[in-house]
Amino acid sequence: MSSIEPFEIPSIPPQRLASLKEKLQNVEYPNELEKNVGWKYGAPRRAVEPLVQAWLNDYNWEKAQAPKLPGHGGSKSGEIFHKLMTSVLGYDEYMVHGSDFGTMVGKWLAVKHPQQCKGFHTATSGCMPPIPTPGFLWSHPLKVAKFMASIALGMDTVYGRGSSKIKGRSFVDVENDPELGYCAIQSTRPYTLAYGLTDSPVGLLAWLLEKYHNWSYPENKDDSVVLPDTITTDEFLTQVTLFWLTNSISSSIRFYYETFNDAGVKAVFPLYVNIPSAVSCFPADLSKVPREWLEANFNLQQYNELDMGGHFPALECGALLVDEFNPSIPQEARDFVDFVNKSPSPFHCTHGAAELLKQAGFTEIKERDNWNGAIERNGKYYFTRNGSSIVAFVVGGKYVPGNGSTIVGAHTDSPCLKVKPISKKEKSGYLEVGVQLYGGGIW
Structure with a gap:
């Protein structure tokens, strides 16, 4: 050479x-x-x-x-x-x-x-x-x-x-x-x-x-x-x-x-x-x-x-x-990374999630408002609390008031990625790091 x-x-x-x-x-x-x-x-x-x-x-x-x-x-x-x-x-x-x-x-x-x-x-x-x-x-x-x-x-x-x-x-x-x-x-x-x-x-x-x-x-x-x-x-x-x-x-x-x-x-x-x-x-x-x-x-x-x-x-x-x-690289992965990059705090995350829900046809409602007459079958809704948490749900076409509900997804904290070194050892000139999701969830 x-x-x-x-x-x-x-x-x-x-x-x-x-x-x-x-x-x-x-x-x-x-x-x-x-x-x-x-x-x-x-x-x-x-x-x-x-x-x-x-x-x-x-x-x-x-x-x-x-x-x-x-x-x-x-x-x-x-x-x-x-x-x-x-x-x-x-x-x-x-x-x-x-x-x-x-x-x-x-x-x-x-x-x-x-x-x-x-x-x-x-x-x-x-x-x-x-x-x-x-x-x-x-x-x-x-x-x-x-x-x-x-x-x-x-x-x-x-x-x-x-x-x-x-x-x-x-x-x-x-x-x-x-x-x-x-x-x-x-x-x-x-x-x-x-x-x-x-x-x-x-x-x-x-x-x-x-x-x-x-x-x-x-x-x-x-x-x-x-x-x-x-x-x-x-x-x-x-x-x-x-x-x-x-x-x-x-x-x-x-x-x-x-x-x-x-x-x-x-x-x-x-x-x-x-x-x-x-x-x-x-x-x-x-x-x-x-x-x-x-x-x-x-x-x-x-x-x-x-x-x-x-x-x-x-x-x-x-x-x-x-x-x-x-x-x-799947588009879903790119979208997730973009979402995380825009979510340095729970407030940013909540705002970003709300924008995505609006684009998907969800209607914003207020937690303290009377929902009678506001909630309809096949409707999609969300509300936020203190600007730092968000709840979204969809009403089924056969829903009858008084019936139970099924939770299909939830998150108890902000979906912020945390990156930290696994050790001080290097491999091929790179420091090895670990990635974890800060916050728990049910998916």
Whole structure:
């Protein structure tokens, strides 16, 4: 195993910082149309200028520093990551997650190194349609037939409304999908574009801002919205600063050219992925293909369509993305943990339980009120005492006043979890702890 050398992200060189501030203080903004055209022409000045001022006066690079993808084509990046996991870190097996170009790198690893790469997860559902090739005709004849029918009848008609989001016919089809304009220039003339983005921090900011605005959740924003609530100004400026201070936007956009012309990637892209694969679809992402296409291209073991998030799920909704990596955790367990986290005292617990009962159709009554005429058959009721305890009950449809009742659940104290060390011994570097429920109950 190769030795691992620590890497420390350097501080901003004083001359580099001075250059950045000087450029931000002396911006020459481009001419724009007098009429408001929203974001149709790209990032407007009214959105760019406030961020330039925030970058100049408020942002602190020393508090936020982050890594990025190596600036090589897809197959070369794949080899770098494989070497990192096996030769450098010493793992015999690993799993890979990727989105956007990371999907291509991940698929390359899944196809080329299935003995070590044991699972593949992606948040970008791009793949080959089941076209009438010998392989697809043999393995998925019905899927091929449906795809051919969709050409004539439309995707929504064949696969269902909302099952796909495909505008362009190719990687750089700007005529049918204007969002691919950036991809066309970066895949064909990255050096020419790089001059403007490298020399002008404001040009770089505007170039990236358009993507963060258009590709984040919700999909159809009001034109007045610059960044969504899920992405802070500092988070966005960190991305811009990282590119500018390291002078790496050129290698970043060159990645498109190299991948677009990478024979290794082109050879792998149409191949079937045999290792277990999972796909998470976020509603504001650029593209979406029918699940049937994914099943024809991957050993699909998990597929989920999320309620929020876009092209940057790790930044926009990181918790949701992490949950996609742990699908075996029952939702009931997640709900219970959320409930406990919101219940640091009996009062919080009682309030939370009351809210859940209301959502389930229970009606609040008062303990001291006269219940005659207020209680009905098939009714669901609850009451609280001193804000620290709660009682809920359901009246049966055949109940007759005077009949007895059956208690099916009760709790005599607050359901607070208590965590304490079992001993002072450690196992594998972790202190062993025990968990107990504070309070008794009948279930």
